[in-house]
Structures are given as structure tokens and as C-alpha cells.
Amino acid sequence: MTAGCTTIPLRKTALNAVHRALRAKMVDFGGWEMPVEYSGLIAEHMAVRTGVGLFDVSHMGDIQLRGPGSLAAVQRLCMNDASKLAVGQAQYSAMLHPDGTFVDDVVVHKLSDNDYLIVINAGTREKDVAWVRRQIGHMPGVHVSDYSDMYTQLAIQGPKAEATLQKLTEAELRGIGNYRFAWGKVCGLYNVMIARTGYTGEDGFEIYIPSDELTSARVWGEVLAAGAEFGILPCGLGARNTLRLEAAMALYGHEISETVNVFEAGLERYAQLDLAAKGDFVGRDALVAIEAAGGPKRRLAGIEMVERGIARDGYPVCTVGGEKIGAIASGSPAPFLKKNIALAHLPVRYAGVGEVVAVEIRGQLVQARVVALPFYKRTKKYA
Amino acid sequence: MAYPAGYRYTKEHEWISVEGATGTVGITEYAQNSLGDIVFVDLPKVGDALEAGKIFGSVESVKAVSDLYSPVSGTVTAINEELKDAPERVNADANGTWMLKLALKDAGELEGLLSAAQYEAFIAEETGQ
Numbered sequence: 001m002t003a004g005c006t007t008i009p010l011r012k013t014a015l016n017a018v019h020r021a022l023r024a025k026m027v028d029f030g031g032w033e034m035p036v037e038y039s040g041l042i043a044e045h046m047a048v049r050t051g052v053g054l055f056d057v058s059h060m061g062d063i064q065l066r067g068p069g070s071l072a073a074v075q076r077l078c079m080n081d082a083s084k085l086a087v088g089q090a091q092y093s094a095m096l097h098p099d100g101t102f103v104d105d106v107v108v109h110k111l112s113d114n115d116y117l118i119v120i121n122a123g124t125r126e127k128d129v130a131w132v133r134r135q136i137g138h139m140p141g142v143h144v145s146d147y148s149d150m151y152t153q154l155a156i157q158g159p160k161a162e163a164t165l166q167k168l169t170e171a172e173l174r175g176i177g178n179y180r181f182a183w184g185k186v187c188g189l190y191n192v193m194i195a196r197t198g199y200t201g202e203d204g205f206e207i208y209i210p211s212d213e214l215t216s217a218r219v220w221g222e223v224l225a226a227g228a229e230f231g232i233l234p235c236g237l238g239a240r241n242t243l244r245l246e247a248a249m250a251l252y253g254h255e256i257s258e259t260v261n262v263f264e265a266g267l268e269r270y271a272q273l274d275l276a277a278k279g280d281f282v283g284r285d286a287l288v289a290i291e292a293a294g295g296p297k298r299r300l301a302g303i304e305m306v307e308r309g310i311a312r313d314g315y316p317v318c319t320v321g322g323e324k325i326g327a328i329a330s331g332s333p334a335p336f337l338k339k340n341i342a343l344a345h346l347p348v349r350y351a352g353v354g355e356v357v358a359v360e361i362r363g364q365l366v367q368a369r370v371v372a373l374p375f376y377k378r379t380k381k382y383a
Numbered sequence: 384m385a386y387p388a389g390y391r392y393t394k395e396h397e398w399i400s401v402e403g404a405t406g407t408v409g410i411t412e413y414a415q416n417s418l419g420d421i422v423f424v425d426l427p428k429v430g431d432a433l434e435a436g437k438i439f440g441s442v443e444s445v446k447a448v449s450d451l452y453s454p455v456s457g458t459v460t461a462i463n464e465e466l467k468d469a470p471e472r473v474n475a476d477a478n479g480t481w482m483l484k485l486a487l488k489d490a491g492e493l494e495g496l497l498s499a500a501q502y503e504a505f506i507a508e509e510t511g512q
Contacts, residue, residue: 041445042420234438238446239418310423310443333422333445362441362448382385 013058014152014216017375022234030123032059035236045241045335048200052158052227054220057199057209059122061148066115069141074116076281077135078108079262081272085110090179090197090321091284092270095131096283100290104128105250107197109181120148123250135282137377148162156223157204157243158228161379164255165205167226169194173205199240201247201376245341247374248302253301254313255343262287263296264345266373294353298326300352302373305340309359309366316360317344322376324349328359334375341375342368385412385503387478389495392502395452399479401493403410406455407481410442415477418444424454424473426451426483431459433485435492440482442473455492457485 002362008144010033019026024035035056037044049055070185074082078095087110095103104124109117113221120128128144162173171184171194179197190207198204209219224232241251250256262283272278273288292298305311311331316324330341342359350357353372358365389479396414399406414419423443432438433453438452461484465472472480487493497505 036446037419040420242445301469308423310448333418333443335445 011059013056014211014213015056015058015220016165016218017213018217019056019234024236027273029059029237029238030121032122034059035234037236038234041236041242042335044232044233044235045231045242047048048158048202048204048211048233048235048239048243049336050200051154052160052161052164052204053200053239054223054227055155055157055235055240056152056220057155057206057240058152058216058301059218061120061122061125061128061146061154062151062153062208063118063129064111064116064145064147065136065142066145067142067187068114069139070114070116070143072279073136073142073144074087074108075141075279077132078106078118078138079271079281079283080108082108082110083278083365087112090181091197091293092179094256094262094267094270095128096262096263096281096287097258099285100263100283100286101254101258102252102260102262102265103131103258104252105166105256106173106269109193110194113125117147133260150211152211152219153206153208153216154219154223155198155200155204155206156227157198157200157202157235158230159203160227160232161202161204164223164227164230164232165207166193167224176205183302187222189219190217194239197303199249200243201249201365202243202378210285219312220271224326232289242335243332245330245332245343246337246376248343248373249375251330255345261290261296262344264298264300266300283360298345300373301344301346301351301355302327302371302375303328303342303344303357303359304375305342305359306367306369306370309361310340310366311342311361311368316349316361317346317368318331318358318365319350320356320365322365324360325357328344331359339375343373346370356381384478386420386499387477388499389455390429390478390499391496392430392505393454394505395454397451397454399493399496401487401490403486404490404503404510405460405484408454408483408485410451410473410477411502412477414442415474418442418447418449418501419474420445420471424470425426425484427459427499429461433459435495440472445468447470451482453485454496455485456488458488462483462484466505 001167019035078093090109193208317326355370
């Protein structure tokens with residue numbers, strides 16, 4: 001290191017020491033030192049598909065909007081229609097740039113009338129908070145708070161998530177529907193937010209507990225103990241990525257970014273463009289113009305390798321004749337499906353299900369085909 | 384012992400064990416651990432000529448792909464066919480799971496490789512421990 005050069009230390013969650021004690025492999029993820037895997041990515045992935053897994057997702061950010069103007073502020077900031085939310089309900093949404101590309105994708109929770117919690121991505125935290133303040137700072141009756149560092153956020157995911165968490169809470173989890181949340185006593189902590197949300201394509205919960213190390217480590221340990229009979233595994237970002245990819249859920253910087261618009265990402269079902277229903281929001285004009293012009297020129301396509309080879313992030317996607325038509329946004333072996341899958345934004349004429357394309361893997365064209373999304377959809381609903 | 388004393392090592396994390404004029408090549412414990420779950424090993428064909436320090440194949444885990452570099456020059460005499468269907472064997476036993484055998488072209492090239500102690504020191508330096 002040269003004199004005068006300052007290295008910004010990686011940020012750590014309250015569970016950092018716990019991850020290290022479990023001998024997790026740690027990586028830099030968006031400025032955070034996070035566990036990428038513990039016992040092994042495939043075992044962790046399978047635990048979530050067939051049993052239950054536990055993730056530390058405390059690096060996610062939390063912005064709260066409060067006050068009589070909070071709904072108007074959420075509606076201005078995010079593309080989905082938050083007026084449809086009941087208290088205790090959450091929705092997938094996104095904050096857009098004026099050109100219809102993504103600032104970030106978010107989950108909006110309606111805590112009560114005039115009180116909303118927006119959960120944002122880790123790597124975009126500062127940018128998002130600044131964006132929120134800039135866009136709605138002038139609006140009356142809304143107070144913006146950044147509570148990102150106040151919560152340890154744990155994701156308990158898998159078909160046995162409910163049975164695991166139910167042992168630790170008096171709240172009746174059965175009664176919490178998908179993308180709904182409630183408050184209850186968890187591990188002796190009062191008023192814990194328990195949301196039936198996640199990023200794995202599986203049933204599961206995300207809980208928000210105080211971010212002090214002692215409490216965080218205690219709850220982490222109690223969840224692992226409660227899930228032991230179901231073969232629970234602590235799971236890292238590696239499995240989180242392959243799980244969300246099988247479920248075709250977007251990852252910021254890959255399927256969605258500042259260069260991909262809502263239609264290109266295939267997420268327009270989460271955008272309410274009807275002015276009468278929702279009102280104006282940042283990015284709406286651009287989306288309306290894209291729609292009026294006949295839709296986007298490229299679309300997110302699911303790709304499954306036909307020939308042997310693994311498509312990885314950034315690899316060129318070509319016609320079978322070798323003409324470059326796009327690049328892999330995310331690609332990986334899919335541990336549960338046991339196929340090599342990928343997502344890529346392709347020109348509309350190549351993005352239809354059944355199209356045959358090729359992925360250039362280290363100089364070789366390897367045949368692939370466009371398949372329906374998501375690659376994986378859970379069959380069983382929670383009880 | 385994570386790194387058998389009888390093997391020689393490359394800075395790209397391959398090992399080679401030599402008997403007579405035949406070398407047997409695999410990847411190290413450090414390499415398999417860094418890669419994580421291995422799902423695909425791409426190897427050359429019997430009869431292919433390998434050159435010391437040049438890429439001869441690749442190994443892929445769920446997370447990443449990594450090139451394989453030949454420790455020495457020679458001609459491939461056998462490849463481990465078991466790895467086609469069971470690449471995870473490399474994770475289970477990196478030292479005992481060979482990838483290919485080759486007829487050495489110049490045994491003198493072995494002297495340019497690392498001993499087990501040198502390799503361990505090299506890794507310690509790489510990982511800052």
C-alpha cells in the first residue's frame with residue numbers, strides 16, 4: 001500500500017464472527033464481507049429446496065417513509081401501485097430513473113397507514129437513500145429514515161421454514177400469507193417483524209431483529225437448533241444466487257441495472273402505468289413511450305444449454321451462425337434442476353421460447369435454447 | 384498433510400507426481416477448496432502434446448471456471464474418465480484424484496516446480512496468512 005492511499009474497510013454484519021466460527025468462506029459483496037458458502041454451495045442449495053436453510057441478509061437496507069404524505073411519496077418513487085397494499089402486506093416494486101431503467105428493485109411493506117418500509121439492496125444502499133431524499137425531499141408530510149443498520153435480517157427459507165420458525169414464536173405463521181407480514185415475539189424478542197418473503201423461489205420467512213451482536217448471534221443459533229431436525233444448513237450468497245437464478249428472480253447489476261429498462265427486464269407486470277389508478281412516478285413517461293413505440297427491442301430470455309458447457313456472466317450470446325446478439329446477465333449450473341441455465345437480454349426475435357441460440361464459451365459456440373421462465377417453480381404452496 | 388511431500392507443485396495450483404518417465408497430474412487441496420463444488424472437468428485427449436505452463440483444460444465449479452496449466456511438457460497417455468460423471472471426487476480427495484497422466488518430455492522441467500514446503504509458503508503469502 002502506498003502512503004496516502006486509504007483502503008475502505010469492508011463492512012460487516014453483526015454475525016460476522018459467527019460466520020467465521022462456522023468457517024464460512026467470506027467474500028466482498030458490494031462492499032460487505034459476506035459468507036459465500038459454509039458446508040458447500042450445492043448442499044446449501046438443496047437444503048433450501050428440500051428442507052430449510054438460514055441466510056444472514058443483514059446487508060440489505062431499510063428505508064422507512066412516515067407521515068401523511070408517505071403514500072404519495074412511495075407512489076412517486078416506486079413503479080408498483082402501493083395504494084393496493086393492506087396493512088401487513090408487501091409488494092415487489094422498483095425505483096426507476098427517468099428513462100425507465102433501474103435505480104434498484106425493492107420490496108415495499110405497508111407497516112400502517114402513513115408508514116412504509118422499503119427494503120433495498122446492499123450494494124446500492126447509499127445511492128438509494130440519496131435518490132429517495134432527492135426525489136421526495138420536497139414533498140410535504142413525509143419523513144425519511146434510513147434504518148439499514150438497525151436490523152439484523154435473517155432469511156429462513158425452504159419447505160420446512162414454517163415448521164422451523166414456528167418453534168420459536170407464538171405468532172401463528174400459518175395465518176401469514178405470501179408477501180404478508182406480522183409482528184410477534186420471536187426467541188423472546190417482542191415485536192419482531194416476520195415477513196413471508198424471500199429470494200429463493202421457495203416458501204420462507206424474513207425476520208428483522210435488533211442488530212446488536214449478542215442478540216443476532218443468539219437468534220441465529222436458536223434458528224439453527226430449531227431446524228436441526230429438518231437438516232437446516234447455514235447458507236451463503238453462493239446458494240442465494242443459484243436459488244434465485246433457478247426461480248428467475250432479478251439481481252441488480254445483472255438482469256436489472258441502469259442500462260436495462262422495465263420492459264427489457266420483463267418486469268412490467270409490477271409497473272402500474274395507468275395514470276388514473278396510481279398517478280405519475282419517476283420513469284413512467286419513458287415506459288409509456290416505450291410501450292407506445294411497440295415495446296422494447298430486447299427481452300429477458302431464459303436460456304438452457306443444450307450442448308455441454310456452462311454459460312457464465314458476461315459470455316457472448318450469438319445466433320447459431322455466430323453473430324453476436326447479447327450477453328449472459330447471469331449464468332450458472334442449476335444445482336436442483338441439474339441443468340446449465342442462464343438469463344440474457346436478447347433481441348425480441350430471438351427471445352421467444354424454443355429459439356435456438358449459441359453461447360460463446362471460451363472461443364467455442366455451444367448450442368442453447370430459449371426456455372420458459374421461471375426455470376423452477378415450487379409445486380407445493382405452504383399449508 | 385494437505386500437500387504430499389512426494390509431489391511437485393505449480394503456482395497455478397496443480398500437482399504432479401512422477402514415476403519413471405510418467406507424470407500424474409491433479410489440482411491441489413487449496414485449489415479445490417477455493418473453487419467449491421466442482422461440476423465439470425474439461426481434459427485433453429490421449430495423444431495430445433502438452434507444453435509446460437500452458438493451458439491444457441479447465442475445471443468448473445458452480446461459482447467459477449478455472450484454467451488448468453500443465454506443470455511440464457509431455458504427451459497425454461491417459462485421462463481420468465471417472466471425472467466425466469463424478470467430478471466431485473476432486474473435492475472429496477484432491478491429492479488422490481488424478482486428472483491425466485503424461486509421458487514426460489524433459490524430466491529436467493520438474494526442477495522448476497515447487498516443493499510441498501515451497502508451495503505451502505506460496506499459498507500463505509497469497510492468502511496473506
